[in-house]
Amino acid sequence: MFFTYLRRELRRRRKAALVVASGLALGIALVIVVDSVSSGMGKAQDKVLQSLYGLGTDMTVTKAAPAGGTGQGERPRFQFDAKDSDSDEEQSSDRVMVQGFQTLAASTVGKVSDQDGVADAVGGLSLQVLKVSGEFTRGRLQQGGGEGGQGGPGGQGAPQGEVQGGGASFDVNSYSVYGTDVTEPDLGPLTSSKITSGRAFKASETDAKVAVADSSYAKEKKLKTGSTVTVKGTKYKVIGIATADSGDAAADLYLPLKQAQTLGDVKNKVTTIYVKATDSQRIDSVKSAIQKNISGTTVTTSADLADTVSGSLSTASSLATSVGRWLSVVVLIAAFLVAGLLTSSAVSRRVREFGTLKALGWTSGRVTRQVVGEAMVNGLVGGVLGIALGLVGAYVVTAVSPSLQAQLGGGSGDSGGGPGGPGGMGGPGRQTAAKTLEVALTAPVSLTTIALAVLLAVAGGLVAGGFGGWRASRLRPADALRRVE
Amino acid sequence: MYELSGVTKRYTRGKDTVNALDGIDLTIPDGDRLVIQGPTGGGKSTLLQMLGALDRPTAGRISLDGTDLASLSETRLTRVRSENIGFVFQSFNLIPTLTAQENVETALVPLGVKSKERRERAAEALASVGLGERLAHLPSEMSGGQQQRVAIARALVKRPKVLLADEPTGNLDESMRDEIMDVLERMWQELGLTYIMVTHDSSIARKAPRLATIRKGRITVKENAQA
Numbered sequence: 001m002f003f004t005y006l007r008r009e010l011r012r013r014r015k016a017a018l019v020v021a022s023g024l025a026l027g028i029a030l031v032i033v034v035d036s037v038s039s040g041m042g043k044a045q046d047k048v049l050q051s052l053y054g055l056g057t058d059m060t061v062t063k064a065a066p067a068g069g070t071g072q073g074e075r076p077r078f079q080f081d082a083k084d085s086d087s088d089e090e091q092s093s094d095r096v097m098v099q100g101f102q103t104l105a106a107s108t109v110g111k112v113s114d115q116d117g118v119a120d121a122v123g124g125l126s127l128q129v130l131k132v133s134g135e136f137t138r139g140r141l142q143q144g145g146g147e148g149g150q151g152g153p154g155g156q157g158a159p160q161g162e163v164q165g166g167g168a169s170f171d172v173n174s175y176s177v178y179g180t181d182v183t184e185p186d187l188g189p190l191t192s193s194k195i196t197s198g199r200a201f202k203a204s205e206t207d208a209k210v211a212v213a214d215s216s217y218a219k220e221k222k223l224k225t226g227s228t229v230t231v232k233g234t235k236y237k238v239i240g241i242a243t244a245d246s247g248d249a250a251a252d253l254y255l256p257l258k259q260a261q262t263l264g265d266v267k268n269k270v271t272t273i274y275v276k277a278t279d280s281q282r283i284d285s286v287k288s289a290i291q292k293n294i295s296g297t298t299v300t301t302s303a304d305l306a307d308t309v310s311g312s313l314s315t316a317s318s319l320a321t322s323v324g325r326w327l328s329v330v331v332l333i334a335a336f337l338v339a340g341l342l343t344s345s346a347v348s349r350r351v352r353e354f355g356t357l358k359a360l361g362w363t364s365g366r367v368t369r370q371v372v373g374e375a376m377v378n379g380l381v382g383g384v385l386g387i388a389l390g391l392v393g394a395y396v397v398t399a400v401s402p403s404l405q406a407q408l409g410g411g412s413g414d415s416g417g418g419p420g421g422p423g424g425m426g427g428p429g430r431q432t433a434a435k436t437l438e439v440a441l442t443a444p445v446s447l448t449t450i451a452l453a454v455l456l457a458v459a460g461g462l463v464a465g466g467f468g469g470w471r472a473s474r475l476r477p478a479d480a481l482r483r484v485e
Numbered sequence: 486m487y488e489l490s491g492v493t494k495r496y497t498r499g500k501d502t503v504n505a506l507d508g509i510d511l512t513i514p515d516g517d518r519l520v521i522q523g524p525t526g527g528g529k530s531t532l533l534q535m536l537g538a539l540d541r542p543t544a545g546r547i548s549l550d551g552t553d554l555a556s557l558s559e560t561r562l563t564r565v566r567s568e569n570i571g572f573v574f575q576s577f578n579l580i581p582t583l584t585a586q587e588n589v590e591t592a593l594v595p596l597g598v599k600s601k602e603r604r605e606r607a608a609e610a611l612a613s614v615g616l617g618e619r620l621a622h623l624p625s626e627m628s629g630g631q632q633q634r635v636a637i638a639r640a641l642v643k644r645p646k647v648l649l650a651d652e653p654t655g656n657l658d659e660s661m662r663d664e665i666m667d668v669l670e671r672m673w674q675e676l677g678l679t680y681i682m683v684t685h686d687s688s689i690a691r692k693a694p695r696l697a698t699i700r701k702g703r704i705t706v707k708e709n710a711q712a
Contacts (some may be wrong), residue, residue: 001587001594001603008582356578359539360639361567361595363560478540481574 006373016346017378020339024382024460025389027332028453032390034328035452036443037397044439046302047245048406057187058283059301061112061121061273061290063102092133094232096263099128099176103269104297111294112273117286119278122187123270125179125260126251129231134170175217177231178251179260179270182206188274189250190242198225198240207258211236215243217252229253232263275299336460339382340467343375347471358477368473372465379464383457387450397443404441487513487536487647487679492545494531494702505531506542507702515646518673518680519706520693527699529683530651536681537570537649538562550646567595571640571678573669575652577632579624579639585611586620589639596643610638614668630661634668641672648673650682654689662686 010017109123180190182201190200196215213223218241223229227238236255244250261267277286287299347354354367492509495502505528513519513536523529534540535547538554547554549569554562571592572578579588589607598606608620614634624632633653640648650669654662666689673680682689690696697706 001590001600004587005580005583012582352576352578353580356572356574356580357591358563359537359566359572360592361563362591363563363595366595476540478534481534481539481578 020378021382023335025385027335028386029389031328033393036394040442057274058277099126101271106268117282120276122184126271127177131173136168175252179257193242196243212240212254214249336463339464343464343468347468364473368469371468375465376461379461394443401440488548492542495543504702521697523699571645573650575655610642647679
């Protein structure tokens with residue numbers, strides 16, 4: 001009888017049922033879309049953050065550069081001798097500087113590893129190479145009769161005339177080098193790239209003169225596997241080409257850590273320690289432990305870094321989490337209220353019906369169950385419609401894949417600042433300028449989201465049924481029958 | 486058997502208090518047929534609701550087979566209604582979305598009768614009021630007289646001790662009225678139940694063996710030798 005009665009009543013009140021179900025469907029669909037878009041935002045942010053310090057890294061430990069300085073050393077100075085104007089000899093000079101941060105002793109890696117909750121830690125050294133190469137020639141003194149004479153610093157008794165020719169023609173080339181711990185290939189920025197040609201470092205190549213080039217840099221410099229690249233006079237054999245999974249690569253060249261330390265003249269020093277926690281739930285406690293036990297360091301988690309993301313991704317993410325979420329809540333509350341009021345009003349119209357059933361001996365509980373049952377079915381229909389609508393919405397977002405820009409950091413690189421030092425996180429090669437990445441937004445719908453939708457549908461049904469059931473249960477049969485006399 | 490002593494029902498309407506029933510004393514033996522008459526607002530329907538355990542008196546005692554209805558809990562009153570009392574209303578009060586058979590079945594639901602038995606008993610009850618061919622019809626597909634016969638079948642399907650009818654022919658034309666009165670009288674005789682009816686219709690009242698008249702909450706009962 002329960003189901004027969006329920007089915008017939010819903011059929012009779014199709015329009016009202018549809019209004020209730022549609023309201024709930026709208027709210028639930030909105031929740032699904034907002035939830036899936038938020039999840040997509042999260043994935044996009046993860047992708048952005050991943051590109052910064054690689055897979056598996058939960059936090060980085062750095063030591064911020066002092067205010068007003070560019071990382072470690074002094075400003076680079078180049079000295080070239082002027083050659084004769086006839087000479088076409090090219091002169092070249094490299095300066096290797098630690099980039100972005102102050103260095104930490106390599107022993108700090110061990111200290112970090114020893115902290116409770118740390119699964120693994122690996123050090124890396126970030127360098128910036130500035131190479132100036134070209135021709136530097138003296139000018140020639142032209143005297144009255146056109147006789148030539150060598151220019152140069154003038155002096156007393158120097159012949160009258162003017163210096164002609166001379167000058168410099170040079171090229172400045174700047175690129176980043178990252179010293180990686182080849183014994184720990186699973187942690188660090190190189191994990192965000194794939195070796196697309198050649199091979200990765202071997203664990204035995206701790207001090208080998210080998211390099212892995214980023215694909216963009218390799219293309220620009222026409223490097224390929226087997227090529228040789230010279231850094232500060234040292235030749236390195238390119239053993240592999242790495243392509244970043246998304247956005248920019250962590251560095252232009254990757255070298256074994258010891259080689260990078262030698263080039264930078266910073267023996268046993270690192271700029272960044274990449275840390276993997278034993279449990280993602282313990283990241284905050286590990287961060288606190290490191291900051292407490294290893295003084296002078298800055299620990300930056302992915303959550304800290306996420307705060308430095310700006311651009312349309314950040315805006316969209318904020319919209320999804322604030323406006324979207326609130327909008328969903330408001331629509332849901334409105335839908336619940338409308339469903340409740342409509343159900344309650346339906347009960348008012350059925351006073352005689354319920355009064356009669358009570359006169360026949362139906363208990364208040366049985367009448368209430370009937371009302372709640374009808375509201376629940378409305379809620380479930382709304383849930384099914386809402387899930388379908390939400391899936392379509394999420395599919396459309398994924399199909400359109402709107403492109404979002406993410407700006408990371410944005411520090412000038414010569415001053416301390418936000419988490420991780422200038423420019424944001426302690427990734428190599430990214431500290432000196434804002435980094436802009438483009439990511440496609442998707443809206444993945446998880447089973448949890450579907451479960452949430454079902455839960456909301458049931459809740460909507462219960463709220464509506466609660467309103468109506470409460471009214472129905474309070475009906476006294478005599479009053480109900482008297483009202484229609 | 487009903488025994489009423491000093492039954493009083495007062496309603497408050499704004500600042501006024503209305504005595505719908507004012508110290509009613511009445512005995513209705515088992516198998517009796519009592520017709521209640523009186524002017525509108527005199528308290529007829531209120532008395533019927535007291536007898537049907539739909540409402541409680543403000544004062545006094547209503548006992549059905551020795552049980553004081555006024556002192557029972559809501560749950561017990563509901564059980565009394567479901568087991569012992571059948572109602573027939575002026576407006577039929579059928580559930581519009583249920584068929585004739587399903588409407589009759591609603592009276593058996595609170596008794597926990599299984600679905601198959603419910604269907605069988607409902608079909609029998611409808612057949613007994615001449616609607617054996619109309620089991621699957623909705624109320625909207627039936628005439629007023631047929632709807633009232635469905636209501637009578639619903640009232641009697643559980644084999645109650647008491648049948649309470651509140652203006653059962655009030656919404657029917659003359660031919661339908663006679664038809665329904667015939668059905669009710671036949672059922673009373675066949676089932677041996679106590680039959681209490683409220684009516685405005687003097688022609689029906691004249692045929693009643695006992696006639697109660699309620700005016701301003703007070704009752705007078707007369708035996709009708711002609712009936």
